[in-house]
């Protein structure tokens with residue numbers, strides 16, 4: 098997969114643009130999302146369903162690769178392997194939450210045929226100026242992210258407002274695992290799931306270092322669009338993953354609070370005063 102990503106990003110810009118626009122799937126350059134966020138990044142966003150990949154390569158007007166078969170096999174093989182890893186991690190998380198949860202609760206959601214998992218290939222070209230924002234601060238909205246890079250630094254996490262800590266890549270490209278908003282906050286029903294904020298979706302960003310291009314591959318494990326998410330807190334109404342995903346598209350990248358505000362239950366108006 099790394100080789101295919103490398104081949105894709107090495108092509109001239111005009112050719113890469115034939116795989117765009119990212120609406121939301123396809124090739125995007127600098128623009129992230131629909132709300133004016135920009136970064137020194139180009140990317141290829143793919144749905145992970147094999148039917149989607151095949152139809153994107155063969156039946157859409159997006160041109161991604163000359164050797165469609167190689168590209169298709171690389172994506173499908175990588176996604177299958179990384180999904181298994183995601184399932185192992187999710188099972189451990191389920192176990193860690195205690196025996197109150199049926200086994201494989203989370204993994205069933207991402208193994209479903211209609212699960213909304215996504216693969217994002219990111220490429221940060223080397224820049225003349227050091228410390229430019231490649232990918233602005235955000236949390237991943239899905240359940241779990243497995244991120245692998247080509248070993249070039251740039252990823253940072255923030256556990257405390259304003260304090261950024263580098264996540265130095267392992268020389269052999271270990272995976273970085275990020276909890277997403279859905280796993281953090283709530284109760285995903287279809288099968289009841291609840292983490293009650295015992296896991297936190299950590300803010301992260303990418304700062305571009307000048308000397309070498311960074312490539313990363315992020316697998317976002319997500320439930321089907323109609324999976325229902327129910328918060329323990331009385332402040333939020335239940336919503337589906339599809340609704341939450343839509344809300345993320347209508348907010349700036351870093352505005353996690355605004356995403357959730359879509360689902361806030363308005364307090365009742367104060368009672369009328371009698372004279």
Ligand SMILES: O=C(O)CCC(=O)C(=O)O
Nearest residue numbers: 217219232252303313315
């Ligand atoms: O490229 C990276 O290391 C991080 C990318 C990222 O955070 C994302 O695609 O959501």
Ligand SMILES: [Fe+2]
Nearest residue numbers: 235236237301
């Ligand atoms: Fe991210």
